[in-house]
Amino acid sequence: MDIVVLAGGLSSERDVSFKSGEMVAKALRAKGHRALVLDVFMGYSDKECDITDIFEHSEENSVKIETIPSEAPDIKAIIASRPDQSPSFFGPNVIKICQKADIVFMALHGGDGESGKVQAALDLYGVKYTGNDYVSSAIxxxxxxxxxxxxxxxxxVPEGKSLKKADRKDFVFESFPCIVKPNCGGSSIGVTIVESAAELDAALDAAFEWEDEVVVEQFIxxxxxxxxxxxxxxxxxxxxxxxxxxxxxxxxxxxxxxxxxxxxxxxxxxxxxxxxxxxxxxxxxxxxxxxxxxxxxxxxxxxxxxxxxxxxxxxxxxxxxxxxxxxxxxxxxxxxxxxxxxxxxxx
CATH class of the missing domain: 3.30.470.20 (ATP-grasp fold, B domain)
Incomplete structure (x- = not known):
C-alpha cells in the first residue's frame, strides 16, 4: 500500500507527532508498504520533487527528526517560517498527496489533528484515514x-470546573490542591498542580497561554x-x-x-x-x-x-x-x- 503518515501541524505536540510518524513509517516499510511522512502544515513543494512519483522514493522524501526537544515548540515561529504564508492549515500539495495514498495514517497529536477538523476535511476529499471519525474525535x-x-x-471523573478566559475575573475555586490544564491540550503542556489560592493566578496564566478555555479540577x-x-x-x-x-x-x-x-x-x-x-x-x-x-x-x-x-x-x-x-x-x-x-x- 502507498501510505501517507500525516504528522506535525501546529499543536504543542508537533515534535512528538514527528517522532510517532517516523517510527510508524519505519514499521510500515518493514511490512512492505511505501510510507511517506508528511508535515500537514508545511506540506511539500513541487520544487522538491514531482509529486506524481512521490511514493517511489517515500523514505528520502519523508520529514525526519532526530530527537524530541525538551521544550514545547514555538508555534508562532513555525507559522512565520512557512514559505507560502497561506492562511490554510494544509500545506502545499498535502491534500493532493493524501488523495494519491491508499490510506493516511494519522500520527498527528493534539490541535487540529486530533480535534476532528483534519478528519472532517479528509472525509470531504474522499481520503481514508486511521483512527476515529471527526465527531467522536471532536468530543x-x-x-x-x-x-x-x-x-x-x-x-x-475528578470534580472540577471549566473556565473561559473572558470569565476569569469572576472565577472562584476553593478546593486545594487542584490541577489546572488547557481544555484541549495534550502532553501535559500548560498543566500546573496548584497547592493554594495564592498559586492559582500563575497557573491560569500558564494554561491560558495555550488556549482560551481551561479546566480546573481536584488533584487526585x-x-x-x-x-x-x-x-x-x-x-x-x-x-x-x-x-x-x-x-x-x-x-x-x-x-x-x-x-x-x-x-x-x-x-x-x-x-x-x-x-x-x-x-x-x-x-x-x-x-x-x-x-x-x-x-x-x-x-x-x-x-x-x-x-x-x-x-x-x-x-x-x-x-x-x-x-x-x-x-x-x-x-x-x-x-x-x-x-x-x-x-x-x-x-
Missing amino acids: AMDKNMTKEFFKRAGVP KGREFSDGVIEGKALPVIEIAPKQGFYDYKNKYAAGSAVETCPAEISEKATQAMQDYAEKAFKALGLTTYARMDFMMDADENIYCLEANTLPGMTPTSLLPQEAAVTGINFEDLCEYLIQVSLKKYN
Missing part, C-alpha cells in the same frame, strides 16, 4: 465535554495509569511512575524520566475495574477504532478517568504499543493492525 478532544459523557456512562494524589482500547476491547493496564514530579512534558519524552510497568502491579479487582471503565469511556464517546484512556487511582483504590486520547503516541516505547506488546502484538504488527481496524469504518 474526546474537549476535556470538559468528555467528562460529561463519562459521568453519564458511569465512569468516575495517587498512582497514574493508562489503558488502551482497540475496537472496544481494553488492553492490559500500564502504570506510569515519574522519578521526579508528575508526568509532565519532560517526563513523558526524556529517556529514563519515568518507570512504566505493564501489566500494572495492582489488584485483580482494580485492573478489571480500570479496564471496564476504559471500555465504557470508549463507547460513551462513540469511538470505534482505537484510543487510550488515562487514569489516576488513590490510596483507597478509587479510580478516576482523566481523559481520552484518540491519537495516542506511536513509538515502540509509547504507552499503547507497550500494552499491545504484552498481548503478543509487536510494534510493526500493531501499526498494520490499526490500519486494518480503521479500514472497517469504510466497509
Whole structure:
C-alpha cells in the first residue's frame, strides 16, 4: 500500500507527532508498504520533487527528526517560517498527496489533528484515514465535554470546573490542591498542580497561554495509569511512575524520566475495574477504532478517568504499543493492525 503518515501541524505536540510518524513509517516499510511522512502544515513543494512519483522514493522524501526537544515548540515561529504564508492549515500539495495514498495514517497529536477538523476535511476529499471519525474525535478532544459523557456512562471523573478566559475575573475555586490544564491540550503542556489560592493566578496564566478555555479540577494524589482500547476491547493496564514530579512534558519524552510497568502491579479487582471503565469511556464517546484512556487511582483504590486520547503516541516505547506488546502484538504488527481496524469504518 502507498501510505501517507500525516504528522506535525501546529499543536504543542508537533515534535512528538514527528517522532510517532517516523517510527510508524519505519514499521510500515518493514511490512512492505511505501510510507511517506508528511508535515500537514508545511506540506511539500513541487520544487522538491514531482509529486506524481512521490511514493517511489517515500523514505528520502519523508520529514525526519532526530530527537524530541525538551521544550514545547514555538508555534508562532513555525507559522512565520512557512514559505507560502497561506492562511490554510494544509500545506502545499498535502491534500493532493493524501488523495494519491491508499490510506493516511494519522500520527498527528493534539490541535487540529486530533480535534476532528483534519478528519472532517479528509472525509470531504474522499481520503481514508486511521483512527476515529471527526465527531467522536471532536468530543474526546474537549476535556470538559468528555467528562460529561463519562459521568453519564458511569465512569468516575475528578470534580472540577471549566473556565473561559473572558470569565476569569469572576472565577472562584476553593478546593486545594487542584490541577489546572488547557481544555484541549495534550502532553501535559500548560498543566500546573496548584497547592493554594495564592498559586492559582500563575497557573491560569500558564494554561491560558495555550488556549482560551481551561479546566480546573481536584488533584487526585495517587498512582497514574493508562489503558488502551482497540475496537472496544481494553488492553492490559500500564502504570506510569515519574522519578521526579508528575508526568509532565519532560517526563513523558526524556529517556529514563519515568518507570512504566505493564501489566500494572495492582489488584485483580482494580485492573478489571480500570479496564471496564476504559471500555465504557470508549463507547460513551462513540469511538470505534482505537484510543487510550488515562487514569489516576488513590490510596483507597478509587479510580478516576482523566481523559481520552484518540491519537495516542506511536513509538515502540509509547504507552499503547507497550500494552499491545504484552498481548503478543509487536510494534510493526500493531501499526498494520490499526490500519486494518480503521479500514472497517469504510466497509
